[in-house]
Amino acid sequence: MKKIDVTEAIFAIKKERELTWESIAEAVGMSTVWTTSACLGMNSCSAQTADKLVSFLGLPPQAAKVLIEYPTKVWDQALPQDPLIYRLYEVVGVYGDTLKEVIQEKFGDGIMSAIDFSMDVEKQADPKGDRVVLTLNGKFLPYKSW
Amino acid sequence: MKKIDVTEAIFAIKKERELTWESIAEAVGMSTVWTTSACLGMNSCSAQTADKLVSFLGLPPQAAKVLIEYPTKVWDQALPQDPLIYRLYEVVGVYGDTLKEVIQEKFGDGIMSAIDFSMDVEKQADPKGDRVVLTLNGKFLPYKSW
Amino acid sequence: MKKIDVTEAIFAIKKERELTWESIAEAVGMSTVWTTSACLGMNSCSAQTADKLVSFLGLPPQAAKVLIEYPTKVWDQALPQDPLIYRLYEVVGVYGDTLKEVIQEKFGDGIMSAIDFSMDVEKQADPKGDRVVLTLNGKFLPYKSW
Amino acid sequence: MKKIDVTEAIFAIKKERELTWESIAEAVGMSTVWTTSACLGMNSCSAQTADKLVSFLGLPPQAAKVLIEYPTKVWDQALPQDPLIYRLYEVVGVYGDTLKEVIQEKFGDGIMSAIDFSMDVEKQADPKGDRVVLTLNGKFLPYKSW
Amino acid sequence: MKKIDVTEAIFAIKKERELTWESIAEAVGMSTVWTTSACLGMNSCSAQTADKLVSFLGLPPQAAKVLIEYPTKVWDQALPQDPLIYRLYEVVGVYGDTLKEVIQEKFGDGIMSAIDFSMDVEKQADPKGDRVVLTLNGKFLPYKSW
Amino acid sequence: MKKIDVTEAIFAIKKERELTWESIAEAVGMSTVWTTSACLGMNSCSAQTADKLVSFLGLPPQAAKVLIEYPTKVWDQALPQDPLIYRLYEVVGVYGDTLKEVIQEKFGDGIMSAIDFSMDVEKQADPKGDRVVLTLNGKFLPYKSW
Amino acid sequence: MKKIDVTEAIFAIKKERELTWESIAEAVGMSTVWTTSACLGMNSCSAQTADKLVSFLGLPPQAAKVLIEYPTKVWDQALPQDPLIYRLYEVVGVYGDTLKEVIQEKFGDGIMSAIDFSMDVEKQADPKGDRVVLTLNGKFLPYKSW
Amino acid sequence: MKKIDVTEAIFAIKKERELTWESIAEAVGMSTVWTTSACLGMNSCSAQTADKLVSFLGLPPQAAKVLIEYPTKVWDQALPQDPLIYRLYEVVGVYGDTLKEVIQEKFGDGIMSAIDFSMDVEKQADPKGDRVVLTLNGKFLPYKSW
Amino acid sequence: MKKIDVTEAIFAIKKERELTWESIAEAVGMSTVWTTSACLGMNSCSAQTADKLVSFLGLPPQAAKVLIEYPTKVWDQALPQDPLIYRLYEVVGVYGDTLKEVIQEKFGDGIMSAIDFSMDVEKQADPKGDRVVLTLNGKFLPYKSW
Amino acid sequence: MKKIDVTEAIFAIKKERELTWESIAEAVGMSTVWTTSACLGMNSCSAQTADKLVSFLGLPPQAAKVLIEYPTKVWDQALPQDPLIYRLYEVVGVYGDTLKEVIQEKFGDGIMSAIDFSMDVEKQADPKGDRVVLTLNGKFLPYKSW
Secondary structure (H helix, E strand, C coil), X not given: CCXXXXXXXXXXXXXXXXXXXXXXXXXXXXXXXXXXXXXXXXXXXXXXXXXXXXXXXXXXXXXXHHHHCCCCCCCCCCCCCCHHHHHHHHHHHHHHHHHHHHHHHHHCCEEEEEEEEEEEEEEECCCCCCEEEEEEEEEEEECCCC | XXXXXXXXXXXXXXXXXXXXXXXXXXXXXXXXXXXXXXXXXXXXXXXXXXXXXXXXXXXXXXXXXXXXXXXCCCCCCCCCCCHHHHHHHHHHHHHHHHHHHHHHXXXXXXXXXXXXXXXXXXXXXXCCCCEEEEEEEEXXXXXXXX | CCHHHHHHHHHHHHHHCCCCHHHHHHHHCCCHHHHHHHHCCCCCCCHHHHHHHHHHHCCCCCHHHHHHCCCCCCCCCCCCCCHXXXXXXXXXXXXXXXXXXXXXXXXXXXXXXXXEEEEEEXXXXXXXXXXXXXXXXXXXXXXXXX | XXXXXXXXXXXXXXXXXXXXXXXXXXXXXXXXXXXXXXXXXXXXXXXXXXXXXXXXXXXXXXXXXXXXXXXCCCCCCCCCCCHHHHHHHHHHHHHHHHHHHHHXXXXXXXXXXXXXXXXXXXXXXXXXXXXXXXXXXXXXXXXXXX | CCHHHHHHHHHHHHXXXXXXXXXXXXHHCCCHHHHHHHHCCCCCCCHHHHHHHHHHHCCCCCHHHHHHCCCCCCCCCCCCCCHHHHHHHHHHHHHHXXXXXXXXXXXXXXXXXXXXXXXXXXXXXXXXXXXXXXXXXXXXXXXXXX | CCHHHHHHHXXXXXXXXXXXXXXXXXXXXXXXXXXXXXXXXXXXXXXXXXXXXXXHHCCCCHHHHHHHCCCCCCCCCCCCCCHHHHXXXXXXXXXXXXXXXXXXXXXXXXEEEEEEEEEEEEEECCCCCCEEEEEEEEEEXXXXXX | CCHHHHHHHHHHHHHHCXXXXXXXXXXXXXXXXXXXXXXXXXXXXXXXXXXXXXXXXXXXXXHHHHHHCCCCCCCCCCCCCCHHHHHHHHHHHHHHHHHHHHHXXXXXXXXXEEEEEEEEEEEECCCCCCEEEXXXXXXEEECCCC | CXXXXXXXXXXXXXXXXXXXXXXXXXXHCCCHHHHHHHHCCCCCCCHHHHHHHHHHHCCCCHHHHHHHCCCCCCXXXXXXXXXXXXXXXXXXXXXXXXXXXXXXXXXXXXXXXXXXXXXXXXXXXXXXXXXXXXXXXXXXXXXXXX | CCHHHHHHHHHHHHHHCCCCHXXXXXXXXXXXXXXXXXXXXXXXXCHHHHHHHHHHHCCCCHHHHHHHCCCCCCCXXXXXXXXXXXXXXXXHHHHHHHHHHHHXXXXXXXXXXXXXXXXXXXXXXXXXXXXXEEXXXXXXXXXXXX | CCHHHHHHHHHHHHHHCCCCHXXXXXXXXXXXXXXXXXXXXXXXXXXXXXXXXXXXXXXXXXXXXXXXXXXXXXXXXXXXXXXXHHHHXXXXXXXXXXXXXXXXXXXXXXXXXXXXXXXXXXXXXXXXCCEEEEEEEEXXXXXXXX
8 A cells, every 4th residue: 555545545535525625634633734735645644643534534544554654755747737736836937036035135045944844725805806825834944054 | 228137237236235125125115025026027017116116226217117018927947946946846846736625625626826916925033943934825716617 | 437537438428429519518508618628627517517418428427526526737748749739839839929919018917817718619611711710718817016 | 130130129119119019010001910920020021011111110121121031930938938928828738639629520630720820819898807819710721631 | 449459450460461551552542651640540531441441451340430530649759769760850950941941932931731741652773772762742831911 | 160150141142142042052053952951051062062152152262161061960949840840840750650661661671861861842833722842862771780 | 469578578588597698699690789689679680580589599489570570769768867878878978079070080971870780799808897898880871962 | 268269279270280180189199089079178188198289289378278177078969969979879779778788798787987988980991881980998887785 | 576576575574574774784784775775676686685685574585586687777757856855966956066176176087986886874963953964985987098 | 246257266266376175165264065165156155254265365355245145056957967977966866765765764754954964075095996985964854744
């Protein structure tokens, strides 16, 4: 049993029981974004979280071990095509240099970590059309000189 | 005079007068991220903003017209290499499918606009190391069927 | 059952019963282009449309759920090779900058949405050879400044 | 003097005299899209059109010969990045197979010519936001068997 | 049954009965090049040709329908590697600009169609080594202006 | 003085004196295709041909030496974009495997040389539209076994 | 049965009977390099050689026909990664222009054929470490002018 | 003064004085292939060789220092296009796996060095057409285990 | 049985018996990094090591022969995406030219071998966060001139 | 004055005064690797280090400001070609998965930072040929879950 098998099992159960990612996240006591990414095989669970997930979804017991394994994080398309994901790539392209200027002005020479990192999605109601609010939160890491 | 010339002029003045993007943004009454991106030639100014920018920075008068022009938004590297920008690309790669799941669960079939869109950078003090907080705010656009 | 399975089932039935995309579209009360793209798995149906499609084509009942699912829109070849599709890519390459000039002259700084979007194909009779008339209709989205 | 030089001269004059592509097109008696593409160096003018363009814009006389030259049609980015142009590429990606199905159902085995071809851009007023209407009109070419 | 299945069936029968493409072409009354390409799934047959092919080769009856289907013309390697095919690609690379000059000098601004197109292969005996003579015959399509 | 300089000089003279490639080829006593390709820097001239070319066109004397130099044959775009050249690439893609089958059936295991090679362009008058006839003539080279 | 199947059968027998390529080559009376490449499916055998190979290795009878078939020569990685093969690619990269200078100085304008071609591998004993000696032998083909 | 400047100076002198690479190599007492590659900037000279080269060719004195510098070895085209160089790349593609089999059978697990490496070009007279004989000689390096 | 099958068998046993790479390495008397890479199929074992590995892990006997085979070393992604591996690629990108300067200053013109090479991973305890210490040790190979 | 200008100035002075990177590093009191990378424009100096560098090398005063600027870290070739740098890339390709296994076994799920990172090059004398010892030292960053 591999990560991809657990992911497919989760999708099947989720569809059958008409669950949401939000409800699964609540059941394991973690955030929706992180829980979804762990279910998609892009993050590893602690033993405790794996057990909760297995028990809440009724996954086979050996799934717990798989959820705990450290994933190899790769993606299918170096340049994404699905419009929702492409727009995020476009934001990085259009605003990448801008973000470098603004972050390094505020923090000095370094980067925002994508490892010591969390992310959140919120819905902002708006009469002209609801808005997606994405919050990325990463530790600033200064370059070392030696 | 082209966008790139205005950008270089702004960088030269900014270095000489030791200005920050934040102070330039304040002077023109717009956000820091947007102002920086307009100065980098990735967004077009309104006539009013262009005038303020020209007057605050002491740019040559014809720069205003150039700042108002609609930019062609292209970037040098399809896959970014600078570590700060790469980490953002990595986030899109690692979390792209996750965000698709979570956003479409909350909003239905559609995307977050990268056009009707704004972005903000904040510094979150933290004893274990300050954190970069990036907020992306885009209108949700549902797919049309016809 | 996944989108690809439903698409293959539709193709098989369509061939056996010698249906046209036009007749399928009529049966579900939507346009030919949109209906074809939904059958190819590139758009999601409303519950009502899915039911009509399932009942008209005699698809297995679980196909309805699949037709309603939000698709991941990806395509096989970043640069298309089939001559019919390549010609469209060529038009984008040859006339891309022209369209940017003309659209932005008429509308201001912004883009034509590919999400709030519809498309139509018509046949124009012509003694020198019939002509294909393709109409793309997308909402104009102005860039936001903030 | 090459196509690129004539294009730059036209842009300079257009900016200085605050002309629109529409007014230039009217002056030479051709459509806006075609005229713009000829000015951008992606189509060749007839002698008559070249003369009108040179005289209306006050271009140097040798520009006429250059406008008449047959262009080599190449584009900078195999995968476009500017959001306005990318959306058109995305439409080809998302709807390419659909258009193949629908066009070949209506016309038989063959393609829409990108050579015996014209295109138009219209503005459709809409209270929920104006819409861009793009019309592509190409001769249908059936595959030959021999 | 798909194009690929019919192609494999034809190869098997051809090997078993030790047929040549030339004899198959004769049997269906079409040229060798076109017939081969239809057998390889890169062109669609008329109903009559499909029937002759099915009957001459003893293909299963449903193969006729498949041979009539309009193919999606894609190829495995954007840059061909097999030496025979690479040499043709090399000719396009080395002589592409030359052909553009010579064809457009003879015909005006336009292209040689690859759709209203035929091709032939002949053997030219030569004491210093036989020569391959390839003839490409395509309708000239002038660019339209509008 | 390099190949590119001689090519540009030839283009300038050709435009000024309103010459055709055909007339230049006649003057040097070689075919039009080969002469054009030598002028574009993709083939080397014999001393005699170089002298004739220099004298007919009135090129500077040192151009002869450059015309005699062996060219490095490279092309700008691995995948051509100009529609006239792309159609040739498309022919290689669509008919590559077919040509391999037909040539090797006629000649045995080997290739058509692109070095011991010539090419010709003819105009075939046709009431439904003139046709471009391209003839490629290359020595067959059998694979050696050892 | 395809080339790949025969190759796998050969590898299995070679491992089981602990044969070397050298001994197989001797048995069929051809060179080691050519025999290996024919076994790997990259060259076609004469009928006689195929029979010897089938009989020496005890391959199934239909393998002979497959060994005689003309191969499609393609390779998995356009840029090789295995260190042994990469070093050869590196030699082409580092010394490509040098070889062009030296070969064309000795032979005139033309190329070394990779078709009328043979290759050999020898071991040169050396106290500082044995050396691999690779000999490539190809017919010189002069460019034709016409 | 950089490697590229010295290379261009050498080419100019070589053309003017009608020297061959062979004569230059003789003058400095090294092989033709190595000398050519050093002149092209792809290998570094010893002080002694650099002095001989400068004095034989009459290069400016500072050229010696540049010839001694260690080059950065990069090449323009990852996949070569010039036919002479492409054929070498093709040999690596077609025979790469074969060479791996044969070399490792003779020497064990390891590679042929491209660093402790030399190469030679010879002309083999042949009534059916002269042949190019290329000899590559590299130290065998066994993989280390630890 | 191929390398990939042995690798999968090892992973299964390692998971079931909850072994570490370190303990496996100890059992066969080799380093952890080398042992892991041999288990992943990227290095070949000596007969003795293969036997120890088979016996310690309880692999099927034929696995020994496979472990001894010389691997073809290829990797899935030319540009790695998994964050741990990408950081190593980034180090090569950011510091590649620096390492060339420093190594060649210390050793002369040449390279660090990746064949006569070993590598080690150590954990350095640090109150601000433990550190990974990677040591690469490769023989210096000077370029040969000839 | 940009980073590239300062780098070129440093190279010129270094050559003229026959300095080594090691001596420059000593003069500024930093390590050789870091100092070299700062001189190559891939790391930013503190004000103090910049002043020492400017004063030791006799750079123009404005160079200090440039040395302090935060660099955009990009590299010319996504896949390096220079043999010294390619070998490092090859190590990442061959041993990437191995290092992931070994590092994550020792440290848990996370990565080795390339930001909080240092590197060292040492020469290890060896009678069979000196060895390059490269030490990479990076903080381990565990993935966060949230």
